[in-house]
Amino acid sequence: MYLENINSPADIKKLEISQLRTLADETRDALINKISKAGGHQGPNLGVVEMTVALHYVFDSPKDKIVFDVSHQCYPHKILTGRKEAFLDEAHFHDITGYTNPNESEHDMFIVGHTSTSVSLALGLAKGRDLNGRKENIIALIGDGSLSGGEALEALDYAGEYDKNLIIIVNDNDQSIAENHGGMYKTLKKLRENGGKAEDNIFKAMGLDYCYLDDGHDTDKLVALFKEAKDIDHPIVLHIHTIKGKGLPYAEENREAWHAGGPFHVEDGSPVYPFEGGENVVFNCLKELLDNNSNAIALNAATPMGLGFVQGVREEYVKRGQFIDVGIAEENAVAMAGGIARNGGTAVFGTFAPFFQRTYDQMSHDVCLNDSPATFLILSPGAYGMNSNTHIALCDIQMFAHIPNLIYLAPASNEEFTQMFRFATSQKEHPVAIRVAPNLADSGKADDTDYSVLKNKVERRGTKAAIIAVGGLLPMALEAADKVKEMTGTDITVIDPHFVSGLDEELLESLKADHSLIVTIEDGELMGGYGQNVAAFYGDSEMKVHCHGISKAFHTEFKPEELLAEHGISVSALAEEIAKAL
Amino acid sequence: MYLENINSPADIKKLEISQLRTLADETRDALINKISKAGGHQGPNLGVVEMTVALHYVFDSPKDKIVFDVSHQCYPHKILTGRKEAFLDEAHFHDITGYTNPNESEHDMFIVGHTSTSVSLALGLAKGRDLNGRKENIIALIGDGSLSGGEALEALDYAGEYDKNLIIIVNDNDQSIAENHGGMYKTLKKLRENGGKAEDNIFKAMGLDYCYLDDGHDTDKLVALFKEAKDIDHPIVLHIHTIKGKGLPYAEENREAWHAGGPFHVEDGSPVYPFEGGENVVFNCLKELLDNNSNAIALNAATPMGLGFVQGVREEYVKRGQFIDVGIAEENAVAMAGGIARNGGTAVFGTFAPFFQRTYDQMSHDVCLNDSPATFLILSPGAYGMNSNTHIALCDIQMFAHIPNLIYLAPASNEEFTQMFRFATSQKEHPVAIRVAPNLADSGKADDTDYSVLKNKVERRGTKAAIIAVGGLLPMALEAADKVKEMTGTDITVIDPHFVSGLDEELLESLKADHSLIVTIEDGELMGGYGQNVAAFYGDSEMKVHCHGISKAFHTEFKPEELLAEHGISVSALAEEIAKAL
Numbered sequence A, B: 001m002y003l004e005n006i007n008s009p010a011d012i013k014k015l016e017i018s019q020l021r022t023l024a025d026e027t028r029d030a031l032i033n034k035i036s037k038a039g040g041h042q043g044p045n046l047g048v049v050e051m052t053v054a055l056h057y058v059f060d061s062p063k064d065k066i067v068f069d070v071s072h073q074c075y076p077h078k079i080l081t082g083r084k085e086a087f088l089d090e091a092h093f094h095d096i097t098g099y100t101n102p103n104e105s106e107h108d109m110f111i112v113g114h115t116s117t118s119v120s121l122a123l124g125l126a127k128g129r130d131l132n133g134r135k136e137n138i139i140a141l142i143g144d145g146s147l148s149g150g151e152a153l154e155a156l157d158y159a160g161e162y163d164k165n166l167i168i169i170v171n172d173n174d175q176s177i178a179e180n181h182g183g184m185y186k187t188l189k190k191l192r193e194n195g196g197k198a199e200d201n202i203f204k205a206m207g208l209d210y211c212y213l214d215d216g217h218d219t220d221k222l223v224a225l226f227k228e229a230k231d232i233d234h235p236i237v238l239h240i241h242t243i244k245g246k247g248l249p250y251a252e253e254n255r256e257a258w259h260a261g262g263p264f265h266v267e268d269g270s271p272v273y274p275f276e277g278g279e280n281v282v283f284n285c286l287k288e289l290l291d292n293n294s295n296a297i298a299l300n301a302a303t304p305m306g307l308g309f310v311q312g313v314r315e316e317y318v319k320r321g322q323f324i325d326v327g328i329a330e331e332n333a334v335a336m337a338g339g340i341a342r343n344g345g346t347a348v349f350g351t352f353a354p355f356f357q358r359t360y361d362q363m364s365h366d367v368c369l370n371d372s373p374a375t376f377l378i379l380s381p382g383a384y385g386m387n388s389n390t391h392i393a394l395c396d397i398q399m400f401a402h403i404p405n406l407i408y409l410a411p412a413s414n415e416e417f418t419q420m421f422r423f424a425t426s427q428k429e430h431p432v433a434i435r436v437a438p439n440l441a442d443s444g445k446a447d448d449t450d451y452s453v454l455k456n457k458v459e460r461r462g463t464k465a466a467i468i469a470v471g472g473l474l475p476m477a478l479e480a481a482d483k484v485k486e487m488t489g490t491d492i493t494v495i496d497p498h499f500v501s502g503l504d505e506e507l508l509e510s511l512k513a514d515h516s517l518i519v520t521i522e523d524g525e526l527m528g529g530y531g532q533n534v535a536a537f538y539g540d541s542e543m544k545v546h547c548h549g550i551s552k553a554f555h556t557e558f559k560p561e562e563l564l565a566e567h568g569i570s571v572s573a574l575a576e577e578i579a580k581a582l
Helices: A009-013 A017-038 A042-046 A049-058 A075-080 A090-095 A118-131 A150-159 A184-193 A219-229 A249-253 A281-292 A314-319 A330-342 A353-368 A396-400 A414-426 A471-488 A505-511 A531-537 A560-566 A571-581 B009-013 B017-038 B042-046 B049-058 B075-080 B090-095 B118-131 B150-159 B184-193 B219-229 B249-253 B281-292 B314-319 B330-342 B353-368 B396-400 B414-426 B471-488 B505-511 B531-537 B560-566 B571-581
Strands: A065-068 A138-143 A166-172 A209-213 A235-241 A296-300 A323-325 A346-352 A375-379 A407-409 A432-436 A457-460 A464-469 A493-496 A515-525 A544-550 B065-068 B138-143 B166-172 B209-213 B235-241 B296-300 B323-325 B346-352 B375-379 B407-409 B432-436 B457-460 B464-469 B493-496 B515-525 B544-550
Touching (some): A009 A049, A017 A090, A017 A219, A042 A249, A049 A075, A049 A138, A049 A219, A065 A118, A118 A138, A118 A166, A118 B296, A118 B330, A118 B346, A118 B353, A150 A166, A150 B150, A150 B330, A209 A219, A281 A296, A281 A346, A281 A414, A296 A330, A296 B118, A314 A323, A330 A346, A330 A375, A330 B118, A330 B150, A346 A353, A346 B118, A353 A375, A353 A396, A353 B118, A353 B353, A375 A414, A396 A432, A396 A515, A407 A414, A414 A432, A457 A471, A464 A571, A471 A515, A505 A515, A505 A531, A515 A531, A531 A544, A531 B531, A544 A571, B017 B049, B017 B090, B017 B219, B049 B075, B049 B138, B065 B118, B118 B138, B118 B150, B118 B166, B150 B166, B184 B235, B209 B219, B219 B235, B296 B330, B330 B353, B330 B375, B346 B353, B353 B375, B407 B414, B414 B432, B457 B471, B464 B471, B464 B571, B471 B493, B471 B515, B471 B571, B505 B515, B505 B531, B515 B531, B515 B571, B531 B544, B544 B571
Parallel strands (some): A065 A138, A138 A166, A166 A235, A296 A346, A375 A432, A464 A493, A515 A544, B065 B138, B138 B166, B209 B235, B296 B323, B296 B346, B375 B432, B407 B432, B464 B493, B464 B515, B515 B544
Antiparallel strands (some): A457 A493
16 A cells, blocks of 8 residues: 555655556546545546556656646646545545645645646746746646637647647546547547647647557556657657547446536446436526427537537437537637528527636637627526635626627526517528526426516516526525515515516616615626616616625535525515615 | 739639649739738738638638638738729728628628637637537638637647647647747757657647648648648648748838838838837836846736837846846736745836737636736727727726726826836735826926825816716816816816826815716726716715716727717717716
8 A cells, every 4th residue: 555655746756666566446436436435537537546646756846846737637636646545535526626736735836627628728837937047847737628719729739839848748548528529639530649740730730749558557668758859958848649538448438427426336337326418408498499490509609518519319319410529629610600590590509607718719809790690608607606716606697798789588487488589590680699598497487478478477566676587596586575575565576587688677667656765786896787777777866776696706515595695685684684784 | 914814712713733833922912012002910921921812712602601810901802802993903902801701701700800819719610510410611810929818828728628620720830929938949949950750749639630831932842741730530730831021021020120110122022101109108117127126027918019118128137137028928917926926026018908808717716716916908998099990909908907906997098107116016915007108298297296195086076967987088178177277267176096096085085065967987898897987976965976988889980089079079069978977
């Protein structure tokens, strides 16, 4: 047992090269211990165990600096840099995050959770080193899937001009989250099949030096490769072939399903908590559209499962030319959707809200400036979305609501989503984005709203006070109104705005007659959010406006209900606030 | 004279191939007529004259669809598609815009002004065609400089997987706006030098078919090439070597200076309105920093002149390793700046506000999540910035002010800018962006503010009403206050907020004592802007708040003063509004 003595990279260096295989096996065991009990990113971490052991054997972290792209493959690195207890001891599983974090360890360079950033960030570290006249090694570790992202490609290109030490490790397991997409993957395949030789080498074409290693699980060869690259005086790509999910046969077999997931039984990979199924309103709507409109197409960017198009389902639509995955390339997906809409197609692009952040310019300039009637599904925005600071998306309204020509709809129920989706994909006037909050549920109330007329919906008409609740918070507002009724006897008004890209000024004007307080609630950041529009509208009137949203911070590891309650957004807090004002 | 009979591409097809040279010469003459009298993008348009003639000879626009990247090379296309009067007759010069625009002609596919979008947009048109079962040719025309942008690279990669007709013309004049940067340009050079043959072909490495033409000004060869590519059943790159500025010797000679500019004398290229010089506060500050701090570095993304680092000046700083141009690759520039800041460097990245739109995710995730103390100069935002809808930037506050950890400063004068810049580049706590409105001027008042304490500045303390004026609008606010004094005898308060990433709540609270009206003015969009924060702050109080900003639209071809006045932002309108309220 070597691992028990490994508390930092210095301890690894005390081992013989021949002992590294055993250390790798022990590291993998620690990794499997945790992921089988607590879930996490399985495949990416299993695939880099040997590479990480070799990296820390050869390089001198933290003097030498390793940037992990996406950083969802950093678990072995954490195990080997003083954080092994968080993998071995269930009581300590939650001491660490699933991503690199400088607040956790001096061996972590950045907090990262989005793909395709490592080469740029490493170039920055390298340039910082140069300005200070130092000589440490700077290493970026990037997976093949992340290479297709614009930021990574821009950085590879610039690295081809840069002229000092920079080691770019391309961890090629022939897989993105789903399968890879893009022409460069044909080239990577040729390189893997021919021991790193192929007519048109994408990395050399970017001006980079290049070296290939076929067995990325052989610690001897990895150590030799890294020793050769160490202290190199120019940028080099080390293209290393690995097996995603290495060490668990079922994970090696089914790489997409084993990219990430929950606890499982190690012996056969069966889940501890089997998936219960359940309807997916996004998938149902897309399926209805694609099955009934042969000019319609769904686009995704490496997250087909986000749209419910899992393996076994999407193939039929791919064959029909109605479902495309552009790989990790959201900018391209948004612009393509705009182009499709301009040439007679009905295009829907959907991905998770944090990754839409990469498309601001494409949404504004490529699509909205041209008023191209494409549909965008912003999946899982707000407090009920992902709760790691690497993946929060509390600012989707800030990003998109102000863009001219864009209609940004915020359904409050699955029924509203369905009706909005049908509207968006049947009209040819404007780009439409739909905010798919993850806490949407069936309301039991059919929705036949004509969304070509943008109006707020008065869920309940009362007097004195009104709550305007964005999207998934409508049920909370209705409950709060019930409670106000109990407490004060007053029926207050509850409004579902339906759209957040503007105000229903007529309705707001009419409320002045018999209301003195408007309370807005939203599941995103307060600053620059929806509520402030309402406050500004009433700025010259006697109406009091209380805006509630989340404070400006990279909140993390929160429970959505608790985070909202801390910001005055809970049934009891709202009821008390309104009762007091009445 | 053929041109007089050319009113659409159909007229070009009536000519013999041998007559196209003459048509090209006449087209270039028309082009020179306008650009010498009215200015515009000189080099890019002069370089594509023959190519455009040949394109319209071979392809059938608008059935076949041509997407012009950036579209600042679309003048010959406009001349040949029914808009020649706008080049021949000074009275009609302003009938058209400088970019493609479907509202102007059915031969224009998109309104475009940002680079690197054409391949994505063309892929969209192609996919729309496929869904409709049609067969037209889809052509993207992209310059070598634009290839380095992430969106273009993502699209080239996806095009390498796509399997139907798509013709990507790479117009390679070996020049971006300034010189090219990035490793791929070494490969393009090899291809140019070896008749399209080189070991590692960047396009083939992306999975694309490829063809090279060395003389991009030979109409015979261009026609032959396009005829061969027409109706091709898969994507192909036609790599065509052209000369930027072709036809004007001084423009061919000095490609950077002749990328774009004002009117000139055709005989020698001398400017009609010689540049008067004048101090550039951004350049002066950067120079001071770089000369006094050897760990400091300025980054730009293909617009070094935006920072005042013109040819002849920047070379010294490039040599010192203190000035880098990453090419058209803003995502990489922002992330690199963050990386430099994390490794002991003082990094400043500056570019024009519209191009910062491409960096939302890098600003938020790569830099601000990591609280990396880099400095960002947002050049020319707001109503006084560029006034074409392709380049407006009325939403910089919307994009950046809400991002956690980012301090967004808004100087009201050159002196404030200087002090803010010194603060930003000497602190190591947070990322700082500075809003460099183009109407900043010397105020004559030295600024010794300590910007590590974020407070609004009370320019003038009065009573009853206060104007909070963002950035460059402070002089207008002061004048309006003078006028209110004249009209009512009341001294009102005028506030320069200094920062727009939050509120000075203490000050705002104190105003409640003796103020009943706050008027906010900003030179950007109202929705999601600065003023609404103020309105929300006072939502529960008796304070009246009037927020003034620009309406949500892609405004274009406006005069800033007029656009602002239309939205109640002028000395007289503000004075009247406040006087009335008092």
